[in-house]
Every structure is written in C-alpha cells, then in structure tokens.
Amino acid sequence: MNRYLKAVLGIVVLFAIGLVFYFMFSATYGDGLEKTMEESGIQEHGPVYTAPFAYGDDYFAALVAGLIGGGITFGIVYGYLRVARRKRSEAESNETP
Numbered sequence: 001m002n003r004y005l006k007a008v009l010g011i012v013v014l015f016a017i018g019l020v021f022y023f024m025f026s027a028t029y030g031d032g033l034e035k036t037m038e039e040s041g042i043q044e045h046g047p048v049y050t051a052p053f054a055y056g057d058d059y060f061a062a063l064v065a066g067l068i069g070g071g072i073t074f075g076i077v078y079g080y081l082r083v084a085r086r087k088r089s090e091a092e093s094n095e096t097p
Contacts, residue, residue, distance in 0.1 A: 029035070037044065
C-alpha cells in the first residue's frame with residue numbers, strides 16, 4: 001500500500017474516532033449561544049423564519065427532501081458544467097485555423 005494512502009487513511013480514522021468523542025461530550029453541554037442565553041436569562045422566542053415545507057417531521061420526509069435537494073443541486077451544477085464545456089470547446093475551435 002502506498003505511504004500516502006496509509007497516512008490519509010490513518011488521519012481519516014483518527015478524525016472519525018475524534019468525532020465520536022467530540023459528539024459524546026458536546027451533546028451534554030449547550031453550544032455557546034445557548035450557554036450565553038442561559039447565563040443572561042434571555043428566553044428563546046419563536047422562530048424568525050418558518051420554512052415553506054415541513055421537511056423535518058419524520059425520517060422519511062427529511063430523506064425525501066434531502067434527495068430532492070441533492071438532485072436539484074446536482075442538476076444545476078451538471079448543467080452549468082455542460083454549458084461551460086461547450087463554450088470552452090467553441091472558443092478553442094474558433095482559435096485554431
């Protein structure tokens with residue numbers, strides 16, 4: 001196995017193990033904003049903005065919303081890259097006599 005690949009795999013494994021411990025300890029403590037609000041005595045009010053779709057009610061709805069969003073993002077990026085490639089090939093064909 002390549003030394004570079006071993007190093008990358010070692011870093012990824014250490015990072016994954018580190019994430020487990022990070023989430024294990026961070027779940028019991030609030031984030032900085034929550035802690036500051038508790039210390040200041042500020043109460044959290046209703047949401048500032050409500051999304052037009054209810055995508056977080058259950059696992060299936062969140063999964064479908066994620067798949068649709070991922071598909072839309074993929075389609076936009078794919079279309080953009082196709083147009084960019086076409087323009088680039090047209091520019092290159094116009095340069096060569």
